[in-house]
Amino acid sequence: xNLLETRNITKRFANHVAxxxxxxxxxEQSIFGLLGPNGAGKTTLIRIINMITGPDEGEVFLKGEKxxxxxxxxxxxxxxxxxxxxxxxxxxxAIYLAQLRGLTYGDAIRKLKYWFEKFELMGWWNRKVEExxxxxxxxxxxxxxxxxxxxxxxxxxxxxxxxxxxAGLIKDEIIRLRDNGATIIxxxxxxxxxxxxxxDIALINKSNKILEGKVRxxxxxxxxxxxxxEIAGYNKLLKDTLNHDFEVVDESxxxxxxxxxxxxxxxxxxxxxxxxxxKYGNVHSIQEIIPTxxxxxxxxxNSDTIHYNSASGLTE
Amino acid sequence: MNKIxxxxxxxxxxxxxxxxxxxxxxxxxxxxxxxxxxxxxxxxLDKEQKIIDVLDETGIYNKLGSNETIKFNYIYTDLETxxxxxxxxxxxxxxxxxxxxxxxxxxxxxxxSDKQPGNTVTSYIEDKMKYVYENRKLMELYGIDKKQIDExxxxxxxKSENIKTGETNLPLATTLLGxxxxxxxxxxxxxxxxxxxRGVIEEKTSRIVEIIVSSVKPFQLLLGKIVxxxxxxxxxxxLWIVLTLSIVAVFQLTVGxxxxxxxxxxxxxxxxxxxxxxxxxxxxxxxxxxxxxHSLVKSIGNYNFTLILASxxxxxxxxxxxxxxxxxxxxxxxxxxxDTQQFMLxxxxxxxxxxxxxxxxxxxPQGPIAFWFSIIPLTSPIVMMIRIPFGxxxxxxxxxxxxxxxxxxxxxxxAAKIYRTGILMYGKKISYRELWKWLKY
Numbered sequence: 001x002n003l004l005e006t007r008n009i010t011k012r013f014a015n016h017v018a019x020x021x022x023x024x025x026x027x028e029q030s031i032f033g034l035l036g037p038n039g040a041g042k043t044t045l046i047r048i049i050n051m052i053t054g055p056d057e058g059e060v061f062l063k064g065e066k067x068x069x070x071x072x073x074x075x076x077x078x079x080x081x082x083x084x085x086x087x088x089x090x091x092x093x094a095i096y097l098a099q100l101r102g103l104t105y106g107d108a109i110r111k112l113k114y115w116f117e118k119f120e121l122m123g124w125w126n127r128k129v130e131e132x133x134x135x136x137x138x139x140x141x142x143x144x145x146x147x148x149x150x151x152x153x154x155x156x157x158x159x160x161x162x163x164x165x166x167a168g169l170i171k172d173e174i175i176r177l178r179d180n181g182a183t184i185i186x187x188x189x190x191x192x193x194x195x196x197x198x199x200d201i202a203l204i205n206k207s208n209k210i211l212e213g214k215v216r217x218x219x220x221x222x223x224x225x226x227x228x229x230e231i232a233g234y235n236k237l238l239k240d241t242l243n244h245d246f247e248v249v250d251e252s253x254x255x256x257x258x259x260x261x262x263x264x265x266x267x268x269x270x271x272x273x274x275x276x277x278x279k280y281g282n283v284h285s286i287q288e289i290i291p292t293x294x295x296x297x298x299x300x301x302n303s304d305t306i307h308y309n310s311a312s313g314l315t316e
Numbered sequence: 317m318n319k320i321x322x323x324x325x326x327x328x329x330x331x332x333x334x335x336x337x338x339x340x341x342x343x344x345x346x347x348x349x350x351x352x353x354x355x356x357x358x359x360x361l362d363k364e365q366k367i368i369d370v371l372d373e374t375g376i377y378n379k380l381g382s383n384e385t386i387k388f389n390y391i392y393t394d395l396e397t398x399x400x401x402x403x404x405x406x407x408x409x410x411x412x413x414x415x416x417x418x419x420x421x422x423x424x425x426x427x428x429s430d431k432q433p434g435n436t437v438t439s440y441i442e443d444k445m446k447y448v449y450e451n452r453k454l455m456e457l458y459g460i461d462k463k464q465i466d467e468x469x470x471x472x473x474x475k476s477e478n479i480k481t482g483e484t485n486l487p488l489a490t491t492l493l494g495x496x497x498x499x500x501x502x503x504x505x506x507x508x509x510x511x512x513x514r515g516v517i518e519e520k521t522s523r524i525v526e527i528i529v530s531s532v533k534p535f536q537l538l539l540g541k542i543v544x545x546x547x548x549x550x551x552x553x554x555l556w557i558v559l560t561l562s563i564v565a566v567f568q569l570t571v572g573x574x575x576x577x578x579x580x581x582x583x584x585x586x587x588x589x590x591x592x593x594x595x596x597x598x599x600x601x602x603x604x605x606x607x608x609x610h611s612l613v614k615s616i617g618n619y620n621f622t623l624i625l626a627s628x629x630x631x632x633x634x635x636x637x638x639x640x641x642x643x644x645x646x647x648x649x650x651x652x653x654x655d656t657q658q659f660m661l662x663x664x665x666x667x668x669x670x671x672x673x674x675x676x677x678x679x680x681p682q683g684p685i686a687f688w689f690s691i692i693p694l695t696s697p698i699v700m701m702i703r704i705p706f707g708x709x710x711x712x713x714x715x716x717x718x719x720x721x722x723x724x725x726x727x728x729x730x731a732a733k734i735y736r737t738g739i740l741m742y743g744k745k746i747s748y749r750e751l752w753k754w755l756k757y
Contacts, residue, residue, distance in 0.1 A: 014753050047740070050530045052526070052529050052530060052534075052740070053740075069533075072530070072531060075530070077527075077530040078527075079523075079526040079527060079530065081523045081526055081742060082523050082524070082526065082527055083521075083522035083523030083524045083527075084522065084524050084527075085330075085518070085519075085522060085524055086518075086522055087330075088330065096322065096326050097527065097528075097531075099319075099322045100319055100322055100323070100528060100531045100532055101531045102531075141527065144527070
């Protein structure tokens with residue numbers, strides 16, 4: 001069951017098309033990464049899901065229902081460009097933002113106390129926001145985003161401005177929120193955190209969605225059937241000795257150890273490769289080379305850009 | 317709906333709790349009360365008599381009458397000794413009237429003093445001398461006694477009376493009332509409009525706006541801010557009135573003087589003499605002043621204060637609302653306050669124009685300038701308030717109010733379109749052409 005679906009969302013601004021028929025499906029209780037280079041249209045898509053702007057064409061569905069203004073209480077949104085009233089006291093401000101998200105005064109206080117204690121912010125309750133460090137302000141923004149326990153949470157670059165310790169803290173909270181039933185859309189440039197957190201992703205480039213699916217499946221589909229191998233006791237090069245079933249991409253000697261990247265061709269299996277390699281020397285290790293999201297991102301965006309340019313501005 | 321109230325509450329409380337608001341609210345009435353109380357003391361202080369030595373070489377100005385503030389003391393020496401003895405004599409000044417070489421003593425009279433003489437002192441002396449000299453000239457040339465001319469003089473004051481209600485009004489009081497009300501509206505629109513603009517810029521530069529518009533519509537945020545600040549304005553005005561009145565009341569109780577109420581009015585009249593030219597002779601200035609104060613005090617009761625107050629609040633509220641939306645649109649289009657300059661012109665021009673036109677409008681409160689500018693929504697809040705004390709046909713008042721409400725709705729509708737786009741646009745220098753595009757989104 002998909003918690004959120006967008007169907008053929010198109011948004012045009014005066015001079016350019018920000019989104020061109022973008023459809024994404026976000027499964028319930030998952031962490032969904034919305035990826036793409038700067039200016040691809042991610043923020044516009046997020047703003048449309050939040051009903052901050054409307055699409056020119058296309059529709060958004062939340063739990064199968066067409067998105068309407070009263071759905072907004074089910075969404076928590078942490079924008080990329082975020083801030084707080086600098087002159088206002090921390091506690092007052094948190095209550096205000098909580099009330100705008102539909103909580104009563106009493107509920108707001110109770111829930112804020114829980115989160116403030118969890119994040120060790122209680123001592124700052126009566127201080128002005130301008131006295132807080134950027135990291136602390138980010139924590140408060142995170143708290144007011146999740147406070148009303150929405151079904152759908154949207155985080156735009158949630159880790160910017162955090163030190164590694166606090167980034168870890170937020171990461172754990174995001175995973176806990178998912179485990180407790182929330183669905184999370186998460187936009188970032190940080191590919192390491194995508195691998196760590198995301199169940200599914202969509203990649204947007206130049207207003208078009210160019211890739212979508214489960215992270216595991218995408219990575220598998222981008223596997224080139226290549227292996228990193230290490231053999232001891234062989235002082236020639238594999239390139240010259242292996243037959244056409246194997247393609248050696250890159251190899252080098254490190255003292256007695258030969259390190260090589262080998263690609264299997266003609267449906268050869270790992271076992272067959274080991275059998276061949278055993279003849280040459282002592283096999284120390286074999287490890288499948290799985291592409292990182294970073295590699296996939298870069299290769300996909302680059303090839304898309306080339307395609308886009310060669311199509312002289314026409315979209316697929 | 318509930319969310320708008322939460323926004324209004326925040327906008328109101330944040331501003332009312334500010335130090336600057338509290339200081340302004342206390343200082344305002346203190347200044348106003350001071351304006352009413354200080355003249356009372358000044359008139360008291362002025363009661364001290366100034367003694368002026370007169371060295372009259374002509375011998376004809378020997379009867380320059382003294383009054384309660386100026387006393388003439390005639391001395392009979394030469395100028396050098398008089399100047400040398402000036403410090404010893406402990407007089408405030410020495411008036412030297414030389415023997416004229418020419419017939420008319422136009423420029424020869426010198427007032428010696430260590431301090432600059434006030435305008436009242438010199439004009440008093442001039443009047444007195446003129447009287448003596450004219451008297452002498454009339455006698456010598458035509459054989460007429462000046463007293464006879466004075467007796468033949470009549471003074472005619474036109475009293476204006478409303479043909480239907482029979483109320484009598486004095487043009488001066490009406491003018492002052494109109495200008496004062498118009499100025500208050502002008503001042504309030506600028507002050508509170510600016511607060512709206514700064515509030516929008518604050519939300520935009522601190523980047524909180526995107527957090528807020530993910531839970532409320534931009535229009536709700538805009539409306540909440542405008543209404544919240546309107547309430548701040550009403551609170552401030554109300555506190556000013558109450559505090560000013562109580563300070564004056566307390567002062568009156570402790571000092572126990574009824575003169576106090578009169579004092580500022582006297583002051584006002586004296587200042588306003590400049591506004592309304594009048595030809596009066598030295599002797600009659602004082603009389604006509606008293607007469608005017610009298611009729612002014614009397615005429616205050618003749619205005620329809622309910623109508624004036626009700627219209628004031630109406631034009632204050634809707635004038636502010638109309639401009640506040642425009643101020644908010646400007647705030648949303650820029651990244652910092654310095655950039656607002658280029659967009660302020662369209663707002664300031666009608667406001668200043670309305671005030672510049674006050675003069676022709678007062679001269680002809682029912683003329684075409686007065687009519688048109690009190691109908692057009694951008695200038696009507698100020699111009700109509702200037703006109704109302706003079707009496708405005710009910711039809712024109714209703715037309716003006718109706719158009720102002722329509723103008724407010726139209727402006728807010730347009731401003732909201734700019735606002736909606738502007739608040740989410742960062743780091744871009746916006747031109748008028750860009751704003752035009754936003755209107756069409």
